[in-house]
Amino acid sequence: xxxxxxxxxxxxxxxxxxxxxxxxxxxxxxxxxxxxxxxxxxxxxxxxxxxxxxxxxxxxxxxxxxxxxxxxxxxxxxxxxxxxxxxxxxxxxxxxxxxxxxxxxxxxxxxxxxxxxxxxxxxxxxxxxxxxxxxxxxxxxxxxxxxxxxxxxxxxxxxxxxxxxxxxxxxxxxxxxxxxxxxxxxxxxxxxxxxxxxxxxxxxxxxxxxxxx
Numbered sequence: 001x002x003x004x005x006x007x008x009x010x011x012x013x014x015x016x017x018x019x020x021x022x023x024x025x026x027x028x029x030x031x032x033x034x035x036x037x038x039x040x041x042x043x044x045x046x047x048x049x050x051x052x053x054x055x056x057x058x059x060x061x062x063x064x065x066x067x068x069x070x071x072x073x074x075x076x077x078x079x080x081x082x083x084x085x086x087x088x089x090x091x092x093x094x095x096x097x098x099x100x101x102x103x104x105x106x107x108x109x110x111x112x113x114x115x116x117x118x119x120x121x122x123x124x125x126x127x128x129x130x131x132x133x134x135x136x137x138x139x140x141x142x143x144x145x146x147x148x149x150x151x152x153x154x155x156x157x158x159x160x161x162x163x164x165x166x167x168x169x170x171x172x173x174x175x176x177x178x179x180x181x182x183x184x185x186x187x188x189x190x191x192x193x194x195x196x197x198x199x200x201x202x203x204x205x206x207x208x209x210x211x212x213x
Contacts, residue, residue, distance in 0.1 A: 035185050038066045042192045052200040057088045059193055060167070064090030067182070069169040073101055074193075077115045080162040082107040084115070095172065097147060110137035114153070118166050123183050124153040128175040149175040154186045158194040165197065 064072030
C-alpha cells in the first residue's frame with residue numbers, strides 16, 4: 001500500500017510540475033504577444049500622424065498601462081538651460097496620489113549627472129535596495145516626496161547635443177525588478193519615439209521651407 005501511495009504521489013507531482021511549466025510558458029507567450037502588440041500600436045501611431053504631441057501622449061499612456069506602471073512620464077532635458085520639462089504623463093487609475101508631475105524641474109548637480117548618463121544612451125534602473133549610483137543623492141527625495149519605489153528612466157536618442165527626451169516609468173505601490181526583456185522593450189519603444197520626433201522635425205522643416213517660398 002505504501003508503494004502504491006508513493007506511486008500516486010509521484011504521478012501527482014509530475015502532473016503538477018507539468019501544469020506549472022505549461023502555465024509559465026503561457027504567461028511568457030502572453031507577455032511576448034503583449035509586447036509585440038504594444039510596439040505595433042506605437043509604430044502605427046508614429047506612421048499615421050504628424051501631430052507629435054498626440055503621438056507622444058498615446059505612447060506614454062499605452063506604455064504605462066501595458067507595463068502596469070503607476071506613473072509614466074515623457075520629458076525633455078535641456079542641458080543648456082539646466083531644466084527637465086515634463087510634458088506628457090500617464091497616471092494609473094488605481095493610484096490614490098494623482099497629483100501631476102508635469103512642469104519644469106531644475107537640473108541640480110545630481111540630476112544633471114542623470115541627464116548626462118541618459119544622453120550617453122544608458123537606461124537608468126533603480127529600486128529599493130538597488131539604487132543606481134547616479135541617483136544616490138536624490139533617491140531619498142524621490143521616495144519621500146513622490147513615493148517612488150522603483151524607477152526605469154529610458155533615453156530617447158537622436159536629438160540635439162543639449163536637448164533630448166526621456167521616458168520614465170515609476171512604481172509607487174510596490175518595488176519592481178526590471179528584467180532584461182523589460183529594458184529591451186523600453187529601448188525599442190524609445191527608438192519608435194525617436195522616429196516620431198525625427199518625422200516631426202522633417203515636417204516642420206518642410207513647412208518652414210514652403211512658407212519661405
